[in-house]
Every structure is written in structure tokens, then in C-alpha cells.
Amino acid sequence: MSKSIDPKKRPMPKQEPFERIKNFEEVALGYTPELAREEASRCLSCKKPLCIDGCPVGIDIPRFIQYVADGDFSGGIRKLKEKNALPAVCGRVCPQEDQCEKVCILGKKNEPVAIGRLERFLADWEAASGAIEKPDIAPPKKKRVAVVGSGPAGITVASDLALLGYEVAMFEALHEAGGVLTYGIPEFRLPKAIVKREVEYVRSLGVKLYLDFIVGKTRTVDNLLEEFDAIFIGAGAGLPWFMEIPGENLNGVYSANEYLTRCNLMKGFRFPAYNTPLKRASHVAVFGGGNVAMDSARTALRLGADEVHIVYRRSRSEMPARIEEIENAEEEGVIFDYLTLPIRLIGDEQGWLTEMECLRMELGEPDESGRRRPVPIKGSEFRMKVDAAVCAIGNSPNPLIPMTTPGLDIGKKGNIEADEATGKTSREGIWAGGDVVTGAATVISAMGAGRKAAKSIHETLCK
């Protein structure tokens, strides 16, 4: 028996571009139950599903999709949450095209099943139903675990260990939990109400959350070891890189972290009702080609810029951003200057950015990342008028813990060295995972690292 399968994913309903560039509300609106069931019925329920291996946290994808196809949404969300504490987040920001959906059999000839959209649908359906189900929590163990950082890695470790009965304390340096989900990813891609909901869920499992608590400063890791049996460090990649070109300290030049934090965490887009200012620039250049660059450019548009450029030294096919985000930015009118390298920022007498000088590039031989290396074209210098520039070229791990924790092995890029399979660091009782180990990566890979570390902590403390 064979069933005919629609070659395309059910399209995601979205706000129209002309409408959405005037607001900060979510762009993608989510599937209706009908769309979700139709999309779920495209799944072949493979005997040997490749998608599960494609998922860093090993969600039983065919099973949860089967529940959706059958219309049993509560069964679906239960299945999903067995492996993923943050389905509403992952459904929105995971790079599914490089993970589960990349290996989907349907994708060989047609479009893969829209796994991410179905994941998001179930999480939103559960939230809308108002009855958030809590899994069973194991009887309390008399062991205490400190989790440093409340981003994706920390949340995963905290919820996994809380479910196993551990007493978990989660420490957050900022005044709101969520890490990069809160300060970095904009409202229009990941509404903060969803992050709050997920954090509340983790707290409902018994995790104690301490805000304004900067591990490495408020208390050192060694101070915490006096009170806790194990520590997981998921402090993130919190030190922005700059281009190291002249003029980078001019007023109007931002790290993406600053630009996005002013907007997301501090709600600068609502200045002066919220007191943190965010300049309204007319010509904005964003340097970089990742998701953070897309987020920054789209934020600039929504703040009312006349022209927003993404300046990237390679071409579109080398861009690390998710295709969906690149398309969203293109639809919204962001101008992409490919094969372009900023070499100098120029300011006025008051120290404000007014112009930048760039070089045109061409692609040469592949470099160590496998992408073709951009090579400057001699004499191709040109200038462009800009009054704001945002550097979105990456981050190093936050230095506060490496600086204050003797005996912790630190890599060349300032990252904490940790075993990939277990998250164990060079010091007993200390685990680490997420961006603080790998440098800036994805939400789901941080969650995957958190999952492995939680398992290793559990095995160690059970001995």
C-alpha cells in the first residue's frame, strides 16, 4: 500500500513583510491544528528513523509526529517533553535544516517533514490549553547541584537533574533568566513570554533560581563547591569580538550583544517608557552572516532605519545563518552586500560614525572551515554612508569564571575545556557545556551538551 505524499511542507503562516517591519511581534504565526495534522501525516514513520540521530537531544520524532497526525496533541507534547525541556524555544530557533530535517527521508526527493514547526505547534498548543503537564519527579536525593547560567544549557541540566530528584540551584548574572534566549534573540523571533513560560516550568520542577548572581564575582566556583556536590557551568559566550579595524570605538558602533541587549532585555525599543536608550539610526550596517547578524539587521529595520545593510565578506551560500532567517531578512528589505569587507570606520569631530570604507572580495581556495576563502580585490575600496554599525562576528566565552577558578583548564580561545561526551572539566565536581565550551553555537547544541552533562553528573553522584 502506498500513500501519495505532498512534496512540500505546509507553509508557515507569517505576518506580511510590510506589516511586520513596523512591529516587534512574532513573524511566524504557527500552524493551526488542521495544518499541523496535515503536515504530520506526511511523515513516513520510518522503521529506522534517521531524524532521531539528527537531533542533539534525541527526541523520538516519529512518535510525537504520529500523535499529532492522530490529533492526540497531549500525547504528542508528553512524548516531546520526555527529551526536551524547551520545545517552544527549539521549535522556533533550532536549525532543523541542518539537523533532524536534513536527514529526513522525504527530503531526498522533496521537502522534509516540518519537524520544527510541529514541535512548536505542540508546545504552543499546550500553553494555550493552560494545563501544562508536569512529568513525575523522582524522590528527593540528598545531593545539591549548582547550575551556573540560565540559558539553554543551564535550563536543560537543571530540569534533567530536578526530575531525577536532585536539589538544584540555578544562578543567573542578569536580572532575568534565559541567557541568550532573553538578551539576544529578538521578540519577533522568540517572544519573551515564551522564554518566561519555559523558565517558570523549570522552576515548577523545584529548581531554585537566583538572579543578579554573578558566579566568579558574587561568589567563586570554589565558594559554591563548599555548598554543592556538583557544579555545571553554562555561562555562555559572553565576550563580543570586534573587527579590530580603525574607528571601531566611535559612537554608533555596537557589538551585536549590546545592540540586542538594549532592545530585548532592556526593552530599548520602548524608550522612554523603558529608560534604556537605543539610537534611531538611518543607515545601519551589520557585519557578519550568522543568525545574530540577521537578528540585528531586522531589529534595526523595526527601529525605523531607512536602510539596513548586511555586510558579509563571503557569498550567500557560505552564510552560517538559517535559510529561513536570511529569507525573512530579504523579504523585509535588508540589503545584502556580499563579498564585502569593512576596513575602516570614519567619524565626525564629535566622535560619531558617519561613513565606512569597504573592500570588495572574491572567493579563492577553500580554507580550514571548508568554505571558500574571501580574497580582497586590489583597488576596490569604496565608501558607504552609515550612522550605526553592528558587529555580529561572534563571541568568546565569558572570562569571569576562567579568571577566578584556579585549576580549570582553559583553551586557546578562552573556552573552558570539557569532555565532549560527559561535560567533565579538568576539576573534579565541575562540569561545563554550551557556548562557554564551544564558543558561540546553537541553542540546541548547548541543550545537547547540557543533557550529556546532567547524565554524567547523575552517574557520578549516584556512585
Next chain:
Amino acid sequence: MYRIIERRMMVPNLHELTVHAPEVVKLVRPGNFVILRPDEAGERMPLSVADWDPEGETVTSIFLQVGASTAKLARLKPGDMIPTYAGPLGKETEIANFGTVLCIGGCYGIGSIYPIARALHEAGNTVYTLLEARSQYLLYWREKFAKVSARVMEVTRDGSAGYKGHLTRLPEILTLEKIKPDRIIVNGCTFQMMKTSEVTRGLGIKTIVNMNPIMIDGTGMCGVCRLTVAGKTKFACVDGPDFDGHEVDWEEFLKRRETYNPEEVHPLRKSGCASHF
């Protein structure tokens, strides 16, 4: 939430703020700062620490009321709660037995240099303190400094206390007072730290300044506090806030500090709390 224990105006526009902060007080050291928010809509603001009490679990700062956010702070009363008070942040001021140290404080920096003078005194240094203000009525904490200093001196613009003039008179003051410092530490407004660094360069005396840029998170995450020191970009929040005053690019620093001056004043005009603007 964090409870306000005391908030009073010490001298015109300069306020003392004492907050119940049991977590912050445990590891606080001279030269550190805290980040606070006056209310849920408020900015994150860095304030240098000026004193603390481990038993009462309180931390004290002195702040200058300049814009909308500090105006909010200035309206706090004992018993009020604020949503954010995080720290201690920044590297502590280097404390060792240097021999003779001159501590210079102006504006809110009179407050933040106090624990530095105290720690240097306890470390065996001969500590001289020089307080700077526009006029005598803007000076405070002289009695606290007297306990930890070999001598407390003053310099005022109008000559109403101590030497008349500005810190540009420092070489002359040092000669008159017969002080040969091995190190000078300056806390206060940018202009004062810059001017002092300019005159001590000629004297060949190592001069430490406690930088006060715009900050948001205070943990190295955003980079808004960057400045150029000895030709390299540094983040004041994690690499400082103390730097060698002779290595700081002051011109760039002053411009960066002015980034949000219009926005700083704008909400103040609208808030109705400072109708004279």
C-alpha cells in the same frame, strides 16, 4: 528585591545610597562596583562601592544625580525595594605596600576612594588623601579619611577650603606638602582623572584611575564600556575599571561617555521630577 537602608543627600546633588545586599557584601573589595536598577523600567547603572558593613550586610555607594535614572535613585527612601543590585563587579584596586600613596577623590569618587585609602592604610602604606571639589560645601567624609590618612588635604576651585584652584596645581601641592608618592590613585569624574593623569605623567609617578564608562551588563557581555588603553581595546567591566591613567585614550573616552547625553536628559524633562530643566 533589595531593600534600601539609607538614601540621603550628603551635599548638593551627591547622594549616599545604602542597600541591604547580603550576597554582594561577602566578596566586595575596594575598587569594585555594583550594577543596579531603580525600578522595573530602569536602566542598569554601575555605581562604585564606597563602603560596606559585613555584619549589617549592607553596601554603600555615593552617586551624583545627573539624568533620569539617577533622579529615580535620588527619590528612593529607606524601606523601598529596588529590583536589581548585582555585584561586586570589576577587578579590585591593587592593594599592596607601595610605600607612600596619594589618594585623590572628587565628586562621587570621594566616596569610592575611601575604602581604597583604608585598605592601603591597613596594608602599611603612608596614605595621604587629597579631596577636590568646586567649593568647600561639596566636600564630605573628611573625618573618615582622617582615620586612615597621614594627612587630609583639600583643593577647591574657589579656595573656600584648602588650596585654591584645580588639580593641575598638584605638582606644586606635592612640593609644598613635602610628599613624594610612590603611587597616585584617582577616583572621580572623567575630567578630573584625565587632568590629574596629565600632570602626574610629567612627575613620573604611576597613576591609577577608576574608569566610569556607560555599562549595561557589567560582566563583559556587551562591550559598551570599551576604551583604548596603551593602544588596545579593553572592557572596563572585566579588564578594569582600574587602569594606568597614562595609558588611557582620554579623548575617545570622553566622547564615548557622551553617547546618550540627549536621551539621558530627555526622560527627565518628561518625568516632571525636575521641572527646572
